[in-house]
Amino acid sequence: MPSPLTHDDPRAIGPYRPVARLGTGGMGTVYLARTAGGRTVALKTMHARIASDPAFRTRFRLETDAARVVGERYGAGVVAADVRAETPWLATEYVLGPPLDEAVELCGPLPEATVRALGAALCGALGQLHASDVVHRDLKPSNVLVTAYGPKVIDFGIARAAGDEHLTRVGVAVGTPAFMSPEQAAGQEHSAAGDVFALAGLLVFAAAGHPPFGHGQAADLLYRVQYAEPDLTGVPDALVPVLAQCLDKNPFRRPTTGRLAAQLHDGTGEFADHLPDALLADIGHRATEVWQFTPRRLPAPADAPDTAATAAPARWTRRRLLFTGAG
Incomplete structure (x- = not known):
């Protein structure tokens, strides 16, 4: 089930805005995300710490290719992907059904x-x-x-x-x-x-x-x-x-x-x-719940480094980040 975003989760990945976490593993994190027009997708991203490893990037590309092979009849249909991005990502349909x-x-x-x-x-x-x-x-x-x-x-x-x-x-x-x-x-x-x-x-x-x-x-x-x-x-x-x-x-x-x-x-x-x-x-419950979920971002722990500030666009001031980091 969806859980709140953490303080250091990205605010945008490609054209998608993460609104909740669906899960995380050794390769990356999967988000519930939406486009500006409201389309809901499952968005898988690679952890930044392994994104520079060519072997992991190859594996991510092959995962994307396999998802396309199985198609939307038997799998989560691929909506878009960018395996060459600084942080590779894969957007698929958000499947309405439990594991x-x-x-x-x-x-x-x-x-x-x-x-x-x-x-x-x-x-x-x-x-x-x-x-x-x-x-x-x-x-x-x-x-x-x-x-x-x-x-x-x-x-x-x-x-x-x-x-x-x-x-x-x-x-x-x-x-x-x-x-x-x-x-x-x-x-x-x-x-x-x-x-x-x-x-x-x-x-x-x-x-x-x-x-x-x-x-x-x-x-x-x-x-x-x-x-x-x-x-x-x-x-x-x-x-x-x-x-x-x-x-x-x-x-x-x-x-x-x-x-x-x-x-x-x-x-x-x-x-x-x-x-x-x-x-x-x-x-049926999941089909309605996805639209009732209210986006929420957990605040940074008191002793955590200010990672959001270092990753933010230059036009954002530190003061503005401090007031929006928990939004």
Whole structure:
């Protein structure tokens, strides 16, 4: 959910005005932002401390390219981007729907019909990526947004071309341990079949309320992903053999996204028809909440350096900054 801006968050990024924070991570911060005309977007920026690193800039560019590949049907549509800016940024549509982990927290384990429709739609998203030789590599509940029209896959920060090892080192596991493929956990090549493994883990979470290899320290999770059998407790009986095949340790025995989609759902009905009432109500609430949010900026801590003053345009006086810094 949106949170207030901090005192040192930028007042403008390209043509966009940040109005709230949506989240922050190792690569950058995501803002709820608006244009002068009122269009609302999710605006991802790179942290200034890494913006001068060519490797991080390349990764940000590839993330932008992958978001364009998946498109607005299966992802947050790209509105604009400037990967060459001093602080690179990417503006996408603001998706009106909760992340899957929040949906499960709200509703509990989702009905089988919901899981099947969700899985089939995500097969379409991954199939579109794989057709362009791109693998996501970090498919997990927080990276799937559930809307009334279908799920949208986001956060392509570690996506890359299949077979490309330039941005990672062989022998180093990159991703989220609870939803990694065994080959990814071992630091080996993560192919399209690895995304299928992660998708199955995500669907186990949606259907049963827990990831297939449990919780715990990263090292324990990486071991269980590679050597333990998945815990399918709570998964509907009809889904168990389908998901178990996707969670096979051998990537060559996993189904393709096209085959998996056919096993999950016949494509009939609107996606919203398969969603629980509580989830539909939450989606509707978010659609109105985004316009009710009042922009707020937290004041600088008393002992913080006056970073706003040093970053401000020369025409702004220090006195004016002191009176507007908490606005």
